[in-house]
Amino acid sequence: MTQTEMAISTRGEHDRDDGDAGAEWLVVAGQECRDLWTSGRGLVLLICFSVLLSAITYLTSTNQALNFLEQREAVNLVLQYAVAVGSLLTLVVAADGISGERERSTLESLLVTPVSRRAIIAGKLAAGLSLWLGAFVVSVPYVWVLERGLGIFGRALTIGLLIGTLVAFGLGSIGLLISAASTSNKTSLAASVFLLLVLFAPTQLPSGLPQGWFFDVLELGNPVASGLRYISGGLVAAHSWDRDLSFLVSPLVVALVAGTALFWLSPRLVRLTPAGRPA
């Protein structure tokens, strides 16, 4: 057993009786957020995100084919992009969380710090979610300019924040699980992006396609597609908050299952090598 492994072993003991985990995860989250935002990585991602939203907003406001439809549809389109891309950013940052630290050889120093592994996981997840929150803040002016005169600004932001946070939490948790299980950062990022593409594929199916029970099951079981559908129902069709609750089941289940698994398994996930592999 190396010195670091001994330190990890000590941390494992610490995990079982940590009484100060509440403060620890805040310390880790603060450090992770500083790394993310002051290094410029977070801001660069947000600049790219804002360029994307600018292009969509400009096209929506100039293109007659979109313009003639409805303002609500335009607000819905931008909010859906904000939630989808914001979740992608969270997933990408989370997928780098553990495998990236391993590759940069910074995990060892993190493991010898006096914080529990649950706190490390919670802090990394919080940093990933901070990117989603940043994306949400960036999307606010776009929603405002597209919504002008409709009176759905508050409603759009509330739905977007709730659904986006739920989806980002679920995907961020999955990203960290993938990252912990991956042997390299490349594998982790590739697997996460592939997962996201799989989840987004059903949302891109043409609306004219015949939709039967299989499509309904596919949509209801997909946290991203369901979340986006809930946003559409609330904004475009002006459904009440409790009308499309069935679309919230899969985002909630994914967030609960992935979040619980992440925190339950965290002592075994934060290791120098993926679980089940020799050091």
Added chain:
Amino acid sequence: MRRRLVFGVVMLLIWFGCGPAAAAPAVEVSVKPAQAAAVLGDRLTISTRITNPRNVVTGPLLAHLNIASLQEGVYVDPEDWSSERSQYLSIQPGSEQTLSWEIQAVSAGRFAVYVVVLSSGTTAAGADGPAVSPMVKLDVAPRATLTAGGALPVVLVVPILLGAIALALRVRIRSKARRRT
């Protein structure tokens, strides 16, 4: 001679009376509301009541929603107004059925919205005339929607502002690093 003339006239009347052009619709269709006003982009629901006054079941029927522009030069594509414009039904003798149609006003102008009911299925024949509802007169007012000019400040300012923050942050970090060295 007179009898023959009367007989001939009666036969002619029967012939024209029973001809294909005179096939009476088997159902009666009414619509609510009779007229409506909306703003571009609004969604509204139109309700039709289809009654079978006869003492036999109607057989399979197709109710189809249609939208026509009452203004020359205003283009209407009914598919844009409603994605579900056909409903199939069958009505028992003396009964009625109410159908709802959700439409979205996607063009400004004056429009007629109406429903036709046709016999459907394998027994439908060309002689079966459609039953047409009275029209709903729909006035759609235009709305100043999005304009490129209105969106331009936000479209340009947000990325530039973020870029400026990123640049300022980088400059600050570099100057701090220089001070340390």
